[in-house]
Amino acid sequence: MKPPTNPQAPPPRPTEAASHTVGGARHWWWQRVSAIALVPLTVWFVFAMLNHIGDAQQNAVAWVAQPGVAFALCAYLAALFFHSYLGMQVIMEDYVSSAKNLRITLWAMKAVHALGALVALGSVLRIVMQ
Amino acid sequence: MSSTKQRAHSERPLSPHLQVYKPQWTSVLSILHRASGVIIALSALLLAGWLGALAGGAPGYQIAHGFFTSWFGQLLLFLWTLCTFYHLCNGIRHLIWDAGVGLELSTAYLSGKIVLGATLGLTILAWWV
Numbered sequence: 001m002k003p004p005t006n007p008q009a010p011p012p013r014p015t016e017a018a019s020h021t022v023g024g025a026r027h028w029w030w031q032r033v034s035a036i037a038l039v040p041l042t043v044w045f046v047f048a049m050l051n052h053i054g055d056a057q058q059n060a061v062a063w064v065a066q067p068g069v070a071f072a073l074c075a076y077l078a079a080l081f082f083h084s085y086l087g088m089q090v091i092m093e094d095y096v097s098s099a100k101n102l103r104i105t106l107w108a109m110k111a112v113h114a115l116g117a118l119v120a121l122g123s124v125l126r127i128v129m130q
Numbered sequence: 131m132s133s134t135k136q137r138a139h140s141e142r143p144l145s146p147h148l149q150v151y152k153p154q155w156t157s158v159l160s161i162l163h164r165a166s167g168v169i170i171a172l173s174a175l176l177l178a179g180w181l182g183a184l185a186g187g188a189p190g191y192q193i194a195h196g197f198f199t200s201w202f203g204q205l206l207l208f209l210w211t212l213c214t215f216y217h218l219c220n221g222i223r224h225l226i227w228d229a230g231v232g233l234e235l236s237t238a239y240l241s242g243k244i245v246l247g248a249t250l251g252l253t254i255l256a257w258w259v
Contacts, residue, residue, distance in 0.1 A: 032228065036225065038218075039222065042214060046214055046215065046252075046256055047256055049177075050207065050211065053180070054195070056195075057184065060184055060191075061184060064181075080170075080174055084167075084174055087164075087167045087171070088168070091167075091168070112175070116175050117178075119181070120174075120181050120182075122182075123184060123186075124181060124185075126185040127185050
């Protein structure tokens with residue numbers, strides 16, 4: 001079945017759409033892959049985080065430094081920031097109308113997510129290395 | 131509008147804006163999925179801040195610790211728990227839909243209620259059990 005076409009304007013050619021939006025199938029696929037990875041990681045993380053957020057620094061550091069915890073944390077953080085960017089991208093594509101503003105917004109989103117992932121993952125690695 | 135290219139962008143319809151819908155369980159839960167996702171994304175930055183403070187040293191960690199143990203920090207953590215469990219449960223509902231299962235309207239209503247129940251159950255479990 002063919003999807004209904006938009007009578008007001010021809011659909012843009014792939015090169016005409018914002019470059020970020022090319023590869024919708026790939027986006028869809030990675031959103032699901034990261035979602036499935038996040039199912040067990042999120043359940044673990046919420047319970048663990050609520051247990052440790054009030055810890056004194058030494059105790060929290062000792063918790064993060066355990067190899068299993070550090071590994072799960074890194075997996076969770078990577079999947080979290082990746083999935084978060086993919087989701088925010090879809091929301092921006094739905095509600096930011098001009099191609100130029102969309103491009104700027106998506107670059108800003110990318111930068112914020114990359115920075116967040118860098119700080120979070122870098123901090124875990126730094127604790128492990130200590 | 132000077133060019134066809136520009137017109138193609140400006141006249142393409144956006145997703146329906148929220149206020150044109152009569153709220154229904156299905157649409158409200160769908161919007162909540164997005165809203166909770168945005169809140170989790172913002173919280174991820176706070177989480178990065180906590181980890182950064184933890185790795186950074188005592189003075190920074192004192193601030194982070196003080197924030198998350200204050201009533202406001204606890205309230206944020208509670209909302210984060212609700213949003214995360216909701217997004218998790220409703221995300222699983224979406225994955226089941228992706229498999230082509232449970233798409234009948236009556237089933238969608240039922241699974242929506244199960245999601246809300248599971249969200250509350252998991253949140254209570256995480257905070258008070």
